Amino acid sequence: xxxxxxxxxxxxxxxxxxxxxxxxxxxxxxxxxxxxxxxxxxxxxxxxxxxxxxxxxxxxxxxxxxxxxxxxxxxxxxxxxxxxxxxxxxxxxxxxxxxxxxxxxxxxxxxxxxxxxxxxxxxxxxxxxxxxxxxxxxxxxxxxxxxxxxxxxxxxxxxxxxxxxxxxxxxxxxxxxxxxxxxxxxxxxxxxxxxxxxxxxxxxxxxxxxxxxxxxxxxxxxxxxxxxxxxxxxxxxxxxxxxxxxxxxxxxxxxxxxxxxxxxxxxxxxxxxxxxxxxxxxxxxxxxxxxxxxxxxxxxxxxxxxxxxxxxxxxxxxxxxxxxxxxxxxxxxxxxxxxxxxxxxxxxxxxxxxxxxxxxxxxxxxxxxxxxxxxxxxxxxxxxxxxxxxxxxxxxxxxxxxxxxxxxxxxxxxxxxxxxxxxxxxxxxxxxxxxxxxxxxxxxxxxxxxxxxxxxxxxxxxxxxxxxxx
Amino acid sequence: xxxxxxxxxxxxxxxxxxxxxxxxxxxxxxxxxxxxxxxxxxxxxxxxxxxxxxxxxxxxxxxxxxxxxxxxxxxxxxxxxxxxxxxxxxxxxxxxxxxxxxxxxxxxxxxxxxxxxxxxxxxxxxxxxxxxxxxxxxxxxxxxxxxxxxxxxxxxxxxxxxxxxxxxxxxxxxxxxxxxxxxxxxxxxxxxxxxxxxxxxxxxxxxxxxxxxxxxxxxxxxxxxxxxxxxxxxxxxxxxxxxxxxxxxxxxxxxxxxxxxxxxxxxxxxxxxxxxxxxxxxxxxxxxxxxxxxxxxxxxxxxxxxxxxxxxxxxxxxxxxxxxxxxxxxxxxxxxxxxxxxxxxxxxxxxxxxxxxxxxxxxxxxxxxxxxxxxxxxxxxxxxxxxxxxxxxxxxxxxxxxxxxxxxxxxxxxxxxxxxxxxxxxxxxxxxxxxxxxxxxxxxxx
Ligand code: B12
Ligand code: SF4
Numbered sequence: 001x002x003x004x005x006x007x008x009x010x011x012x013x014x015x016x017x018x019x020x021x022x023x024x025x026x027x028x029x030x031x032x033x034x035x036x037x038x039x040x041x042x043x044x045x046x047x048x049x050x051x052x053x054x055x056x057x058x059x060x061x062x063x064x065x066x067x068x069x070x071x072x073x074x075x076x077x078x079x080x081x082x083x084x085x086x087x088x089x090x091x092x093x094x095x096x097x098x099x100x101x102x103x104x105x106x107x108x109x110x111x112x113x114x115x116x117x118x119x120x121x122x123x124x125x126x127x128x129x130x131x132x133x134x135x136x137x138x139x140x141x142x143x144x145x146x147x148x149x150x151x152x153x154x155x156x157x158x159x160x161x162x163x164x165x166x167x168x169x170x171x172x173x174x175x176x177x178x179x180x181x182x183x184x185x186x187x188x189x190x191x192x193x194x195x196x197x198x199x200x201x202x203x204x205x206x207x208x209x210x211x212x213x214x215x216x217x218x219x220x221x222x223x224x225x226x227x228x229x230x231x232x233x234x235x236x237x238x239x240x241x242x243x244x245x246x247x248x249x250x251x252x253x254x255x256x257x258x259x260x261x262x263x264x265x266x267x268x269x270x271x272x273x274x275x276x277x278x279x280x281x282x283x284x285x286x287x288x289x290x291x292x293x294x295x296x297x298x299x300x301x302x303x304x305x306x307x308x309x310x311x312x313x314x315x316x317x318x319x320x321x322x323x324x325x326x327x328x329x330x331x332x333x334x335x336x337x338x339x340x341x342x343x344x345x346x347x348x349x350x351x352x353x354x355x356x357x358x359x360x361x362x363x364x365x366x367x368x369x370x371x372x373x374x375x376x377x378x379x380x381x382x383x384x385x386x387x388x389x390x391x392x393x394x395x396x397x398x399x400x401x402x403x404x405x406x407x408x409x410x411x412x413x414x415x416x417x418x419x420x421x422x423x424x425x426x427x428x429x430x431x432x433x434x435x436x437x438x439x440x441x442x443x444x445x446x447x448x449x450x451x452x453x454x455x456x457x458x459x460x461x462x463x464x465x466x467x468x469x470x
Numbered sequence: 471x472x473x474x475x476x477x478x479x480x481x482x483x484x485x486x487x488x489x490x491x492x493x494x495x496x497x498x499x500x501x502x503x504x505x506x507x508x509x510x511x512x513x514x515x516x517x518x519x520x521x522x523x524x525x526x527x528x529x530x531x532x533x534x535x536x537x538x539x540x541x542x543x544x545x546x547x548x549x550x551x552x553x554x555x556x557x558x559x560x561x562x563x564x565x566x567x568x569x570x571x572x573x574x575x576x577x578x579x580x581x582x583x584x585x586x587x588x589x590x591x592x593x594x595x596x597x598x599x600x601x602x603x604x605x606x607x608x609x610x611x612x613x614x615x616x617x618x619x620x621x622x623x624x625x626x627x628x629x630x631x632x633x634x635x636x637x638x639x640x641x642x643x644x645x646x647x648x649x650x651x652x653x654x655x656x657x658x659x660x661x662x663x664x665x666x667x668x669x670x671x672x673x674x675x676x677x678x679x680x681x682x683x684x685x686x687x688x689x690x691x692x693x694x695x696x697x698x699x700x701x702x703x704x705x706x707x708x709x710x711x712x713x714x715x716x717x718x719x720x721x722x723x724x725x726x727x728x729x730x731x732x733x734x735x736x737x738x739x740x741x742x743x744x745x746x747x748x749x750x751x752x753x754x755x756x757x758x759x760x761x762x763x764x765x766x767x768x769x770x771x772x773x774x775x776x777x778x779x780x781x782x783x784x785x786x787x788x789x790x791x792x793x794x795x796x797x798x799x800x801x802x803x804x805x806x807x808x809x810x811x812x813x814x815x816x817x818x819x820x821x822x823x824x825x826x827x828x829x830x831x832x833x834x835x836x837x838x839x840x841x842x843x844x845x846x847x848x849x850x851x852x853x854x855x856x857x858x859x860x861x862x863x864x865x866x867x868x869x870x871x872x873x874x875x876x877x878x879x880x881x882x883x884x885x886x887x888x889x890x891x892x893x894x895x896x897x898x899x900x901x902x903x904x905x906x907x908x909x910x911x912x913x914x915x916x
Contacts, residue, residue: 087811089808104916121848122848124842124847125846143914167913168913188913191910196570214909219577220576221573221574221575225570225572225573229570248617252620257579260577260578264579264580278912281915282911282912290855294862294882294886301862301866306870312912317855318848318849319851322836323795323859326796327795331800333800365797398763452835454839454843
């Protein structure tokens, strides 16, 4: 994207403040365009003849440096690529790395369905939402087109996840594709041998296509050839070597490609990148599954940070899945996003005046963690969310946003005494040192809870109700 | 009679008559259009489209890049019905893709050169330097981002310092099982770190000195330091308890006890008498760790204070604070990455090697808790597998951001981070089987 401020965008808008876009002013719309929260199409006047020229120019200027490619359809469709910066603090990374997990066409039917279900259903709560994974990669191990097609069909029946169809044999790919041609799968992969056939398929079926070559001249040539042929939904695989100097060079290839695209504006190579950490399994083998899953996660770590827009993984064990998906969430959060929730008194379940009153901060990570810990253990209670200026418990105690006064303010402004008659509050273990002063300032009894809110259920068994309540 | 006409001439004619479309053009036989060097024509798009029928039937051997571009443009119009308005009108049957030729291009990208360079810092002193260490460790010296060897070869690979404590402490089960036999004896603990876990360095944390824990006197803590120095021959990091009131006194005594060994004294920070610590480190020949909490400006401020106290640049390592994966790693990552980039851009206040307390990763509940406290979560699997990976990924992530030195605990995690950073650094020892893997065969891997 070539524009940096709302004013720069505004210059290309009609400037009439007609509100058709739903915003009060063109400038407001401009800043949302910049944030990618609105689309150009939402300003109809821009498509009238007198503004069309400006509109066209604006579309060009707003286009992300790295092309954005969509895989799959409907609610689960995933956009990949579309990045504008080399480092997240320069603005933000937009489309998080899509994690695709493999299945293969020699799996027994029941085993296959079970694995697809596990991948599709996997979830993990984190900062107010359930993390999920993104796609399923179907590998042709048999090399047989019909076997592959059958497998693809079964997978498609079982999941609405976007699919990646994997084989270097164009015939195999096409048979598989016939089963899911309406699901916009990514086909993997064209290389220097088979590219003509793949080009034909991508064209006929209008699906995104991955290009494979560790030789970057060849990869660039393939990309230019495909795009010259009108195929722009391209994903590049520069090859993932799982170890040693091969890994070092893989790391450098990913960075070089992204640098050429973003810093040097080389459109011929500015496409989303695919990494295949599962090559780790080819070194360590299934007989060393733990080792293999660790190295797969290590490689995933490298390329989640350095520019893979989609990656293919084999281990679906929680010990690797959880940290991998969490890292994606961390690297791809918007560093400019406010990370706080509204302060206030929340009801969890159906609390009565005798239910416990828990106290926490309004830092989103803290709040959602605590809230879900209490809610999912079905503890009817009140949760008082103190305004700590969006800082977590420990930092806020250290930084002074959380203190006896802020507890007092919260009790008063949320009229807590009207709801909670026992005048007892449970504060986080990490705020223990505030307990004495808080009792003095508020006149409430303060109980110090566990250090981790995950331990509230166990703590309750021993400490609730206290004498002050009954 | 035969008359020759060049492609450029055709283009001119077409342009002259504003022809944007050719109908009923038939070209028979094999036509070869040759675009001579320098004869490449940049066709206006409309003409290119008009020419498409000719070009599509032709076999073009070209020697100039413009010609490639022109051909490419024309091919694009042919092959993507609907790509441009003029194309639909042309009504040309799609050329079978099989007749295409690869458009050969070279991939090029410039090196990034920075003005700044990270300070090179050596920890540990051998006999010839007045110490008793068998080897020293040098970190820093970078002129590029970590492992960007194509910009500038990283001068030193990151190093790993394995933690030990001056008293038994509570540890996650997965970590504890490796240390149960040595927890009572810091010397044995340190030995185990080196002998069994391959530590480049050992960190001795004098946490029992905290008045809230055992309030061990500084003099006694200094004895522990001597013990550890005796036990191992690798360079040492000496850490206090983190208590801002007690640490100056403790670290002063420890620095004295380790006279001449060029240990890393951890640490000076803004909310304590850092001056005392810095002076002690200087007097007894040590390096100082300048620690701030996730705040670039605080880091610059503290470093400047240290300069004012006369601490030489080659005696400073910084610790911008490590947060665990899932618990603030995004802050830590960006904080370190920004510091490193600023340093490379020439901000000398920040141009120091970075130490990361990766053991913090165990603060993430996912690293140690048995099951998820959240009922709706998918199964978390065994914590003993999860924990080390949390430590590994926290470490590696901060290594990519700019970390030069990692304080770690789980042996498997320490080993893995060491190995992968060696590979990325390009160490010869990292050469191995991986190269022989035919990576594209992952598709058919069983
Ligand atoms: C991220 C972070 C920051 C971020 C904070 C971002 C934010 N919006 O909160 C930033 C960079 C801003 C920051 C700044 C500072 N930080 Co800070 N920071 C951290 C870090 C790395 C992680 C903290 C975190 O987010 N934890 C995760 C959240 C979810 O935890 P939590 O809020 O505590 O919630 C848990 C528990 O408290 C409990 N819980 C919560 N509510 C409730 C309620 C009940 C009833 C119960 C029972 C339990 C419970 O369960 C929750 C889930 O486990 C820690 C180091 C570490 N621990 O890894 C340092 C740390 C907390 N920071 C620290 C310090 C000193 C600071 C600063 C003062 C540094 C400085 N000198 O400027 C500033 C203060 C800023 C301010 N307050 O204005 C110190 C605190 C030391 C101490 N114990 O006194 C720490 C421990 C680092 C260290 N080792 O020195 N920090
Ligand atoms: S619709 Fe367009 S012209 Fe109207 S206010 Fe919005 S941005 Fe301005």
